[in-house]
Amino acid sequence: xxxxxxxxxxxxxxxxxxxxxxxxxxxxxxxxxxxxxxxxxxxxxxxxxxxxxxxxxxxxxxxxxxxxxxxxxxxxxxxxxxxxxxxxxxxxxxxxxxxxxxxxxxxxxxxxxxxxxxxxxxxxxxxxxxxxxxxxxxxxxxxxxxxxxxxxxxxxxxxxxxxxxxxxxxxxxxxxxxxxxxxxxxxxxxxxxxxxxxxxxxxxxxxxxxxxxxxxxxxxxxxxxxxxxxxxxxxxxxxxxxxxxxxxxxxxxxxxxxxxxxxxxxxxxxxxxxxxxxxxxxxxxxxxxxxxxxxxxxxxxxxxxxxxxxxxxxxxxxxxxxxxx
Numbered sequence: 001x002x003x004x005x006x007x008x009x010x011x012x013x014x015x016x017x018x019x020x021x022x023x024x025x026x027x028x029x030x031x032x033x034x035x036x037x038x039x040x041x042x043x044x045x046x047x048x049x050x051x052x053x054x055x056x057x058x059x060x061x062x063x064x065x066x067x068x069x070x071x072x073x074x075x076x077x078x079x080x081x082x083x084x085x086x087x088x089x090x091x092x093x094x095x096x097x098x099x100x101x102x103x104x105x106x107x108x109x110x111x112x113x114x115x116x117x118x119x120x121x122x123x124x125x126x127x128x129x130x131x132x133x134x135x136x137x138x139x140x141x142x143x144x145x146x147x148x149x150x151x152x153x154x155x156x157x158x159x160x161x162x163x164x165x166x167x168x169x170x171x172x173x174x175x176x177x178x179x180x181x182x183x184x185x186x187x188x189x190x191x192x193x194x195x196x197x198x199x200x201x202x203x204x205x206x207x208x209x210x211x212x213x214x215x216x217x218x219x220x221x222x223x224x225x226x227x228x229x230x231x232x233x234x235x236x237x238x239x240x241x242x243x244x245x246x247x248x249x250x251x252x253x254x255x256x257x258x259x260x261x262x263x264x265x266x267x268x269x270x271x272x273x274x275x276x277x278x279x280x281x282x283x284x285x286x287x288x289x290x291x292x293x294x295x296x297x298x299x300x301x302x303x304x305x306x307x308x309x310x311x312x313x314x315x316x317x318x319x320x321x322x323x324x325x
Contacts (some may be wrong), residue, residue: 013207014311017304020211023032024218024297031219040216046209047284048180053202054117055184056195058139065132072266074131076115076137079253079274081148084111087249102226106126106299109282109289110306112152114145115279123314129268137273143181143276145281146173153289170290206280213283214300221297235301242306246313250275268321272314279307 024031031039049055088111090098124134147170154166196201221227253274257267282303286296 008246012306013211016207016211017214020215020269021218021290024215025222027221028223031216032223033220034325037066039212042207043202043212043216044176044287046070046205046212048176050280050284051177052184052208053143054196055181055186056188058181058185060188062132062135063139065136067136069130069266071132071260072133072262073137075253075256075260076270076274077141079270079272080115080141080250081084081152082113083146083252084249084277085152087111087245100160102295102298103230103234103302105160105295106302107238108156109153109286110277110303112149113275113277113282113285113303114141114149116276116280116307116310117142119311119314120273120276123272123318126271126315127268127272127318128265129272130162130265133266133269134273137269140307141273142278142281143178145285146170146178147280149281150289157289169238169288170222173285176288177284208278210283213287215229216302217283217286217296217299217300220294222291224292224294226294226298228262230298237303238302239309240256241314246275246306246309250317272318275314276310277303277306279303 029035031038033040085108089110091097092108096196097104098117115138119132120138121131126132150166150169150173154164154169157164158166193254250271253270254267262270282300290296290299
């Protein structure tokens, strides 16, 4: 079990995420915009480098292999970008929840994000799913999210900030995220093997930038006393809510894939690609989407909880399904 958790992300990086929040609480001044260390600026440049390397890793051959099963792809992308947000909107209307709170904004942000790449593919492989389709869906989800996530978030952020401009956000994401991916993809033939050789070093770089984004975001949040109104009971309720949400989505997708008569490998791919949300994309897009840095730390909290739960619970389900192959 420990080895399986390590494969999907419950390892040193997971505990480093928790450590970054602790460091931000103790030393918030080091991660502020005014700091002489310029950590927020370093994180911003690091994001573009991450996605350049992501483009380098994209194999045209592997993507082509996953193209044929359009029903599978359509279901996963509709679940990721339509069903998730609609469920949260529905819950906001029927439950006694303050939908103007920052935590609720963070929950909606989580619902609007694309699927994660690495853990989705790993879990599909462990459970015995359709691996080419998983690679295709996880990869294409990241690109679609550049356009769909800001459109969903404009529904919320325009109410909180009259100056929010979704067109400006999408253009900035295209420049900082999509352009590096395209450049990297075009260089795949020349440098793709280099990324395979140094895959561990590149993963360490990716994780370092994400840790830096989390640290600087929480520094701004703690410095601005953004968590002063959040009680321990509220955070506990948030954790229970995220677990319930994950299990609900997982169960509904299982029923839908059965109703569509998907075979077992395709059903597994739907479950593990459609239920995941990307911490990497959440941290990256959040720096562009949220009008002030201190808001990002609070907005990332539901995503970080969901991220941990999807790895822990998902890994147990993947192992059980893999044993039943």
